[in-house]
Amino acid sequence: MNLKFNAIPLLVTISLLGCHNEDSTISEIQKSLIFQKGQKIENNNFTGTAFLEMLVDADSINQNSVGSVTFEPGSRTNWHRHPNGQIILAIDGEGYYQEKGSPKLILRKGETVKCPPNTPHWHGASASREFVQVAITSRLAGPTEWMQEVTDDEYNAVVK
Amino acid sequence: MNLKFNAIPLLVTISLLGCHNEDSTISEIQKSLIFQKGQKIENNNFTGTAFLEMLVDADSINQNSVGSVTFEPGSRTNWHRHPNGQIILAIDGEGYYQEKGSPKLILRKGETVKCPPNTPHWHGASASREFVQVAITSRLAGPTEWMQEVTDDEYNAVVK
Incomplete structure (x- = not known):
């Protein structure tokens, strides 16, 4: 334990x-808020400023990792996919979520997303508001696969 | 999605x-709070009054179920075990968590527990305060196995 x-x-x-x-x-x-903001994310898989507080690391006991991510307004992940899918819990603020080929969606406090395995997608804050999410990511089938940046055109697409 | x-x-x-x-x-x-309180739990696996709001159901896309449970003061689960373990996120209030053979622990907002597979345990609210948790439960190895009630002596044991 x-x-x-x-x-x-x-x-x-x-x-x-x-x-x-x-x-x-x-x-x-x-x-x-419930969880600490954590450390600024310094890798190249994000555009803008975001913070990560790891809550639970995946290991042999439980293959899920759980982390709280705080996106500053305008910040977002690159396109990426999870070999075994991901669950997103929107904790606070206003964010976006988009799967490749589908419209960009708004996420608000209390909403959840179940992202299917191997589906390219991105998530992040809206242009005007911070967004806080808890991401539950199964590592059963391997690590997250990172892809290209989300362009400004993609980011600014109209929400349908 | x-x-x-x-x-x-x-x-x-x-x-x-x-x-x-x-x-x-x-x-x-x-x-x-972030999630709705949900429906009163009517099965026999709990002592006292608790509420469940299912956030994500396990399915072929993602074998994790995610639910928010609100325990009224004094309420708790029976002893039980998860064949593939569980992650608990303490969202609000004050709760207890105990694994068989280990001391009873206090859980407060922002704390997390990684419960190992097949480990008998229980969780619930403290005697004086409500407790809200999000439980992330892998169904990969089968459903939760419910056991006997937590006795008042077990519930009231001193926290170490």
Whole structure:
């Protein structure tokens, strides 16, 4: 059994203090998020600035990895595919999700996506809002396969 | 691709309204949870009152099921085991987690547990607080195997 501590009582406290301030806004509510923001992603598989907090690593006990990703507005993954699929839980903000050949979709807090195996897709934040997701990725059939960048034309395509 | 809509803008609105009220408390912050509470669990595998919102069903595309469970204070699962293990994400409140032969542990918002395959365990809320968890359960090796109830003595054991 592995137990990982990520509690963020400080942020909850900040939110509570904000609640007695006439200037409180939704952004202060959103600070009371569940998982830490993690480390800035420094590889070349993303456009713009995104952060990763790994929650659970895949291993022989459980072949799923679970990570919380925070995308700054406008940031997104490259196109990529998962040999055994992925589940995305939208935790906060507003994001996009698109599979190759399908329209770009908007993802909002509480929505989930089940991405099929070997299906090229990308996800990221909307142009104006941050997006926080938890990604559940099975490693049973191998690691994520990264592909080309999402072009600005692809990113800016109209949501249908 | 399956997309499921669970956004709860109303609850966010309630929380925001609460922020301008001198009586606002942490419970109002907690109303801005990510997933719906779901339906009351009516089977005999739980003690007390708990609710389940299925987020993702296991199928041929992805063998993981993902569900949000809300335990009222004092409620808990029976002892049970998962043939291919389980990952628990503690979303809110205060809960307990125990594997057979190991001490009872406290789980709080942001903490994660990786429960090994075929390991008898139980989880639930603490005696005084609600507990919300997201459970990620692989069905690759078969369904959850349910066992006996968690006795009051087991439930009330001292946390070490």
